[in-house]
Amino acid sequence: IPENLVQYTVNQHPDVPSPRIQFAEVDWDIATLDSVLESANVTVPLEEIRAMKIDVEGFEPEVITGASETLRRHTPLLMIEGANRVPAVMKPLSELGYRYGDFYDNAVALSDSPSSRVSGFYLHESRLDEYRKLGLLLN
Numbered sequence: 001i002p003e004n005l006v007q008y009t010v011n012q013h014p015d016v017p018s019p020r021i022q023f024a025e026v027d028w029d030i031a032t033l034d035s036v037l038e039s040a041n042v043t044v045p046l047e048e049i050r051a052m053k054i055d056v057e058g059f060e061p062e063v064i065t066g067a068s069e070t071l072r073r074h075t076p077l078l079m080i081e082g083a084n085r086v087p088a089v090m091k092p093l094s095e096l097g098y099r100y101g102d103f104y105d106n107a108v109a110l111s112d113s114p115s116s117r118v119s120g121f122y123l124h125e126s127r128l129d130e131y132r133k134l135g136l137l138l139n
Contacts, residue, residue: 032066049074055081055119061088071096075124077131084115098122101137109138 009016037044049070054063060080064071071078075097084090084100093100101108101121108121108131123131131137 033063034067034069037070044074049076051077051079053079060086061092064089064092068092068096071098075126077124077127077136078122079119080122081119084111084120093122097125099125099128104138107136107138 031039036042052067054060056063060082071093078093078098080089082089090100099110099122100112100115101110101123102115102117103119103121108123110123110128123137128137
């Protein structure tokens with residue numbers, strides 16, 4: 001990306017001096033969702049975690065693994081980028097009781113076929129009737 005930015009600037013704006021690019025290394029503390037909820041003594045009632053959006057640039061399997069207890073306990077609706085094309089995402093969610101669905105006409109339609117869409121939804125089997133009553137689930 002840095003090389004592309006420099007090349008773009010040189011090609012598109014020849015009157016602008018080449019940009020100076022500087023990099024820095026930063027260490028970030030990371031933790032799993034399960035450990036954060038557990039270690040911080042955070043108590044979240046079952047009805048509180050209703051939905052989660054996961055967009056972590058290819059680290060979706062790691063997030064799912066690190067949130068497996070939370071997903072098991074709360075069974076939230078999940079919106080995940082690249083949701084049903086990555087076996088490392090599909091398999092653990094299926095084992096937790098989740099089914100994939102694509103968004104059509106303001107509702108989600110369950111599907112077992114790979115999707116061409118970038119983002120998709122996972123709905124827990126125990127909540128499908130609830131989602132149908134809300135009009136969120138088509139089938």
